[in-house]
Amino acid sequence: MKKIYLHPLPIRIWHWINAGGFILLILTGANIRNIIKIFSVETAVEVHSWAGFILLANYGIWLFYYLLTLKIKIYIPPLHRPVEFAKKALTQAKFYGWGLMVGDQNPHHSTPDHKFNPMQQMSYLMIMALLIPVQIITGLFLWDPKFFSPIVDLVGIQVIDAIHIFLWIFFSAFIIVHFYLATLGHTTWAHIIAMFTGYEEEHEEHEEHGHAEEHGHGEEHSHSH
Numbered sequence: 001m002k003k004i005y006l007h008p009l010p011i012r013i014w015h016w017i018n019a020g021g022f023i024l025l026i027l028t029g030a031n032i033r034n035i036i037k038i039f040s041v042e043t044a045v046e047v048h049s050w051a052g053f054i055l056l057a058n059y060g061i062w063l064f065y066y067l068l069t070l071k072i073k074i075y076i077p078p079l080h081r082p083v084e085f086a087k088k089a090l091t092q093a094k095f096y097g098w099g100l101m102v103g104d105q106n107p108h109h110s111t112p113d114h115k116f117n118p119m120q121q122m123s124y125l126m127i128m129a130l131l132i133p134v135q136i137i138t139g140l141f142l143w144d145p146k147f148f149s150p151i152v153d154l155v156g157i158q159v160i161d162a163i164h165i166f167l168w169i170f171f172s173a174f175i176i177v178h179f180y181l182a183t184l185g186h187t188t189w190a191h192i193i194a195m196f197t198g199y200e201e202e203h204e205e206h207e208e209h210g211h212a213e214e215h216g217h218g219e220e221h222s223h224s225h
Contacts, residue, residue: 001201001202002201002202003199003200003201003202004110004111004112004199004200004201004202005112005198005199006110006111006112006115006194006198006199006200007194007195007198007199007200008198009198010061010065011065012195012196012198014058014061014062014065015195016195017054017055017058018055018058018062019175021051021054021055021058022055022171022175023175024047024048024051025048025051025052025055025168025171026168026171026172026175028044028045028047028048028051029048029168031044031048032044032045032048033165049143052136052139052143055136056136059132059133059136062128074113074114074115074116074121075116075121075124075125075128075129076121076125077118077121077122077125085118088107088108088117088118089118089119089122091107092107092108092117092118092119093119095107096119100184106184110200127174131167131170131171134163134167135164135167135168135171138160138161138163138164138167139164141155141157141160142157142160142161142164145157182195185200185201186201
């Protein structure tokens with residue numbers, strides 16, 4: 001079993017702050033809407049606001065780190081090769097929809113420079129570049145609508161609130177799906193443990209498959225000359 005250092009310490013810290021913060025925001029959001037009862041509404045609003053500002057700072061740290069290290073490219077799909085990317089995305093979708101149930105190997109081979117499979121790239125890029133910023137912005141507008149009144153009056157507080165609630169529902173579902181997918185390693189807890197240690201364990205069969213792919217690419221390259 002080979003170990004790959006896939007998750008640097010800053011990313012692991014960011015991940016667990018983000019995970020805890022999102023869960024707290026989801027629960028306090030449900031509390032504010034009287035779906036569940038954990039705190040008083042006033043306390044839930046205060047905790048929700050503090051958690052939101054912590055995640056705002058955490059998002060800034062994530063963005064700074066990935067831009068500074070140029071690792072942001074792992075989130076960007078290779079759309080200059082659309083046919084190849086589409087084929088890999090369909091292969092990955094087939095694995096999630098059927099291959100998992102019949103014991104197939106995951107077609108994606110994670111490395112530090114190619115951490116995400118095509119479906120992860122598309123979904124994480126959308127979440128990190130669009131949905132989280134929109135949730136943060138709408139949260140700020142709801143936190144102090146008077147301060148942001150020029151925009152709030154233009155868009156409408158009901159519209160802003162509806163967007164914020166819709167994304168609250170989306171992220172609630174995402175947390176559940178994300179946790180489920182995190183249990184699909186070679187053992188149930190392998191991917192989760194890796195987010196504490198930084199090291200992903202590579203299954204031997206997958207390792208051989210990765211070497212075979214590299215060998216195949218090498219042959220194709222040599223034949224092209």
